[in-house]
Amino acid sequence: MMKEKLHPFQIAVLIYMIQSGITIFSLPRIAAGAFGTNGWIGVAIISIIPMINILLIALVFHYGKGRSIFEIFEDLVPKVLLRPFFLCLAFLWCMLGILVGKNFGLLFKMLYLPELSPTVYLIFTLIFVYFLVSKGLYQIGKTTIIFFFMTIWSVSIMALYIAEFKLDRLTPFIFKGEKELLTQSFEILNAFLGYEIIILIFPYILKSRASIKAMFYGNLFTTFVIYVPICFIAFGVLSFDQLKNETFPVLTLFEYIEFPFIERIESLIFSLFSLKALITVVMFYWAGDQVFRYSIPQIKPKVSIVILIIISFGISYIPQFLLDVGNWLKWIGRIEAVIAMLLPIILLLIIGITTIKRKRNGSKNGEVL
C-alpha cells in the first residue's frame, strides 16, 4: 500500500497554521515600530522574503525531483558530518517548539489566568505533540485542517470595526515616524517563520505543480487574508502612537466587541488560538523528530519523540519569565530565519554540484545522457 500523501489544500493550510501563531496579536504594534506610519504595507513587503524563501524551497523540490533533503545532502556530504549538523537542527527546532508553547502559557497566565502554571499547559501541549508526532505527518495534516476551521472564523469578527474605522487615521505618510527597521522587521519576519519546515515534507507530498502552488498559496493566505487586513484595521481603528503603546493591539480590538449575550470574547479567542500555537509547536517537534531520527538512525520512532520531549521540557525550565522566553525566542528566531534562508540555498548548490559531477562522470565514461 502506498503512503497517503498530503492534499495541496492541506499543505497550504499547514503552512498558514505554522506561520501564524500568537504573534498576530502584537503584529500591528511591531509593524508600527518597524515601519512607522502605514506599517501594514510593510508587512506585505516583508512577506516577500518568505515568498523568495519558499521559491527556493520549491526549486529544491523541483530540481531534487522530490527527494528528501537527507538524500540530497548525502550526494555530496558524508554522513559523519551530516549527523551532528542535523542533531543541532533537531535541538534548535525542539527548543523553538517548546518556547512557543511556553510563551503562550505565560501570556495566558498574564492576561487571563494568574493561577495558571505554565507547566500544566506545557504538559498538555507535549501530550498533544506526542500523539500527533508519533502518528506522523498525515495525521498532523488532518488535525490541522479542523483546527484551521475552528480558528479562522474569528478573523471575520474584524469586519465589525467598520464603525470605528477612519481612513484619516491611517495618515497619508508612508513609513514615517520613529522606527527601528532592522530589529523590528526581524520580528515581523518571525511572524512568518515556520514555513521553512516544508523543506522536510517532500516525501509526503505529491510531485505536482499543485503541491508547489499550495506552498505559495499558504504564504499568500497568511499575508493577504490574515496579516495585512488585520494590521490595516488596527492602523485605522487605533491612532498611531496608541498602536505603538499597545502590547497586544489585536487583543484590544477583540475586547472591543460586545454581543448581547456575551462580552469580552477575547479570552475565548485567545484560548482557541492555543490550538494554532499548538500546531506550530507540533510541526517544529515533528521536524526535530525527523532530523533527530536521521542523525541517530538506531532509535525507534516513538522513543525518539519521547527523548526530544523530555530534553526540551527540561531546558524549558531555564527561562522562567515572559521576558526571558521572549528574548530566547527572539534569538532562536533569528538563527532560524538564517537557517530558513541558507538551507535551501545550500541544497540548491549541492544539487547543482552533483549534476555537474554526474555530467562529467557521464562524459568521462562516454555515456549518453
Next chain:
Amino acid sequence: MLNLLKKILFNDLQSKNSKNKEIQKNQKPTYSHIEEEFSKCADITKKEYPQIHLQLMYFEYMIAKEMVEKVLFSKIEKLNAENIKSFLSQHQFQACDDSKEAVNALLAGNVIIFHQDQTYIFAAINLQTRAIQTAESETIITGSHDAFNEDINTNLSLVRRRVKSSKLKVLKYSIGKITKNTVYILYIEDLAKPDLVNELKNRMENIKVDAIYDVNMLVQLIEEYPTSPFPQIFTTERPDVMSSKLTEGKIIGLMSNSPYAFSAPATFFDFVHSPDDYNQRWLTGSLIRIFRLFAFFITVTLTALYVSITTFHYAMVPELLLPSLIKSRSNVPFPPIIEALIMEFTIELLREAGARLPTKVGQTIGIVGGIVIGSASVEAGITSNILIIFVAVSAIASFVIPSYVMSSSVRIIRFGFIIMAGFLGNLGISIALGFLVLSLTSLTSLKTPYLWPISPTQPSNWLDTLIRAPLASLNNETNTSKKKKNSNKNKR
C-alpha cells in the same frame, strides 16, 4: 492454589468434551449421531415410521406446521417400502452428507429425514417474527416509516425491494460459535471499492466470539479503534438509510435476530444526518444539518462555558445578565464545577431512567425530574437556575443528533469538557476541543478517515455533508463520476 483449581477445572472440562463426541465435519450424519447431539433437548420432536425405515426430526415451533402436514406427513403415511425411494428423490428433499450441516439445518428450523443411511433436509422454516413496524428509535416525519425487524429475510427483502439491481451482491457469514448468527454483507459491485470489501470480508472471517446478539455488538468487533468513545460503524434500523448507503458505495451488513443493520465505512457526518434532510426542501435540510453540527458543539461546550465563565472569566457576562446570574449563583454553596457535574449527572440519570422505564412511566419520570427536581433544587440552593437552563439546552442539543449511539458518546465526553473548564477556564475548553479533534481525526472507519470530506479536505463533497444541496446537484450521475475520481485519488 489457583493453578490447581485451574487444572482441576480444565481437566474436568476436557474430559467432558471428550465424552461428548463432537460432531466432526464431513462425517456422515446418522440418526443416532444427531439424536445424541440433541440428547437433552426436550423440545425436539422425533417421528418414526418403522415400516418404511423412516425417521424425522424437527423443532415443532420452528416449522410451517400446516405446510409440513400437507406436503410431508400426509404423503409419508401413504408411502410403502417401494415408492419411498422415488418419493425422496423429489427436489424438495435435499440430500445431506455432512452431519454438521444437518445439525445446522435442524437448528435453523428444517425437518431432517433419515432413510436407511441417507439423510435429507426438508425446507420448512417458518420462524415467528413480528411484523414490519415503524422505526422507533430513529423516527422521521416525512419519508418511509418501515423499519428492520428481527427476521433477516424480511430485512433482506426490505433492502432488495429498494435496490432492484443484479449488482447488489450478498455474502453470507455465520458469526458466533454458539449462537450461530447469520450475517449478510451487501454491496453494489461497481460502486463499492473492492479493497474495502475484501477488508471487511477479512474482518468478518476473523471474528472469534461465542455469542453475539445484535448488530450493535457486532460492529464493535469489527471496528478499528474499539477503545475510542465514538462509534466508527454506522448502525440504523431504517432500510431506506441502508439502501442509500448502498448506492453511496458503502458496504452494509444485516444480522439475523437484530433489527439493526450496519454500514461501513462511516464518517462522522453519517451520524448527524437524517433521511428527513433529503425529504424536505434543500434549504430546510441544509439549515437543519448546520443546526445539528452547531448542536454538537453546544452539547459539548455549553455547560463547560458556564463553568469557565463563572469560575474564571466573569468579565464575559453581559451587564444585563450579571445581576440575575450572581444572584442565583450566590445561594449555591459549591464551586461551579461541582454544581455543573451534579446537574449533568442528574440529567444523565433522568435520561437513563426514562429510557429503561415503560413509555407511560417514562413520562412521569420526565415530569418529576424536569420540573420537580429542577425547580426544587434551585429553591433549595443546590444549583443556580441559569445552570439549569444551560444543562437543559445542552441536553436537548444532544438529542438533536439522530444517532443514539453518537449522541450518547457526545454526552459522555461533555464531562471531560466540564472538568477541564473547571480547572483551566476557556483554555481548558480549547484544550479539550483540541483533544476531541485529535481523537476524531485519528479515527478511521474501514480505512476511511472519519472526518472525510472535511479532513482530508474535498470541498466538492461538502455539498452533501455540511449542507444538503438541491438534489439536482447531487444526482446519481454526478455522484458516480465523483466516486470514480475519488477512487482514482485513493489509488494514487
Next chain:
Amino acid sequence: MNRLVFLLVFIFFLTGCMNNYGIDDLAMISGVGFDVSKHEDHHLDITAMYQVPTETDVFEYLHASSNSLENADIEMMSQTKRQVVNGQLRISLFGEELAKDGIFPIILSFLRDPSVGPLVSLAVAKGTAKEILITKLEKEPNTGSYIETMLERLDEEYVYPSVNILQFTRSYYDDGIDPILPMILTTKRNILLDGFALFKDDRMVASLTNEKAIYLFLLSEDFKKGVIDLEIEIGGKKEDVHLSYVRTKHKIKVKKENNDFTVNFDIHITGNLEGYSGKQTLTKDSVQKELETKINNVLNSEMKDLLSFLQKMNVDPVGVGEAVRNSLSYNEWKSLNWEEVYPKINFTTEVNMKIRNMSKFQ
C-alpha cells in the same frame, strides 16, 4: 491502559490549579469615581461601587485614598469580604478638579490592567465623582450602569457621543485631535448630561454646554440621526426651530497659502422640521427657502463662534489637526508648531441646510 495513566496524570496536575471561588464571591466593581484628595499624603480619592451578589439592587461602596489606582487595592480589599475585581467595570468618573489636573495616569493603569476592557465609558463629573456615584435614584439603584446606559442611549439616539477608554486614548495619542468627555451633573433627584469637557492632552481646559456641543459635532462628525434646536429671527421676532432626524455630511478642506492655513468646512444637512413656533404657512416654497437660509446663517455664525472659542482655548476636538496633517507632507507637518499655528487658522464654514419635510399639520 496508557490512556488511564494519562487521565490520572491530567487530574493530578489539574488539581494544582483548582480555583475555589465562583462569580458570586467577587466584588465586581461596576462604577468607579476619582477625585482630588483632601488628604495630604495622597493625591486621589477613589470611590467604587459594586453589587452585593446575594441581594437584588443593593450596592456597596468602597472608598480609598492613594496616589494611584493600583495602590488603592489593599485599602479597598480590607473593606469587603469579597475579592475586588475590575473585570465588570462599566464607567469611570473623574471629578472636575481632577480632570483639570490630568487623568492620564488613571487611564494608563486601566490600560495596563488586563481585566479592564477598552469599552469602559469615561465621563467628567461636575463637582465630585463621589457625589454622583453615591446619588441614589429612586428607581435606578445601579448608578454606574444608569450613567453608562444613559450615555450610550444618547450616543445612539442623538449625536452626543459616549467616550470609552479606547476612544479617549486614541484621541490622546493622536497628534491631530484632542479628546473630549461628556460631563455629568447630579441634582438630588436626577443625574444628567451637562455638556462636554474639552481636553488638552489629558487636562480639561474648557467645557461646552449641550447646545453649543451640537455645533462641535456638526463640524467633526456625520450625523445619522440627530436633533438640532435653533433660534432664528424672522421679521424681528425670535422663533424656535426644532429639526429631527438630521443627517449630515461634512467635508474639511485645507488650503495653505504661504504659512497661513485656511480650513473650510462644507456641511450638508437634511432634516425634518418638526417644531416651529412661527406663524408662516410652512408649505409655501418661499417660506421654506427663507427658513433654510435663516437656519444656514444661524448655524454658520454659531460655528464660527465655536471655532474661535476653541482657538482661544487652543483645543482641537474637531480634528482640524488631522485634516491639516493629511494635507501636508510628513516633514512639513513635523516642522510645524501646531500649538502656535492652530489659533491663527482662518476658518470658513459653508452650511447647506435642506428641510426634508414639514410637520404633519400646517
